[in-house]
Amino acid sequence: MYFFGYGCSLIAGAASFxxxxxxxxxxxxxxxxxxxxxxxxxxxxxKVGRTDEAIKTLxxxxxxxxxxxxxxxxxxxxxxxxxAAEREAQPGWRxxxxxxxxx
Numbered sequence: 001m002y003f004f005g006y007g008c009s010l011i012a013g014a015a016s017f018x019x020x021x022x023x024x025x026x027x028x029x030x031x032x033x034x035x036x037x038x039x040x041x042x043x044x045x046x047k048v049g050r051t052d053e054a055i056k057t058l059x060x061x062x063x064x065x066x067x068x069x070x071x072x073x074x075x076x077x078x079x080x081x082x083x084a085a086e087r088e089a090q091p092g093w094r095x096x097x098x099x100x101x102x103x
Contacts, residue, residue, distance in 0.1 A: 055072075
C-alpha cells in the first residue's frame, strides 16, 4: 500500500487521496466477505463454556481431527491455563498498577 500511496501522490488534486482510499477499500471488502467462512476461535469458545466445540475446532485447525495429537493437547492446556489466570486477575487497569510493572 505504500507504493500505491506513493503512486497516487503524483496525481494532482483530490483524486490522489480518493484513488488511494479506493484501492485500500478493495482488500477490506475481500476480507469482510471471507469472515463468515472462518471458524470460531477455540479460545473464545472455551471462554464462553463451549469446550466440546473448542476442542473440535482446535483439532480441525492443528491436527486434522486427531484429538490425541500432542500439539492439540499442549495448546488446549495452555488455553485453559491462560483463561484461569484471566479469571483470577483483577478487572480493568488496576492489575497493571498493583501487581504489575511498578513492583
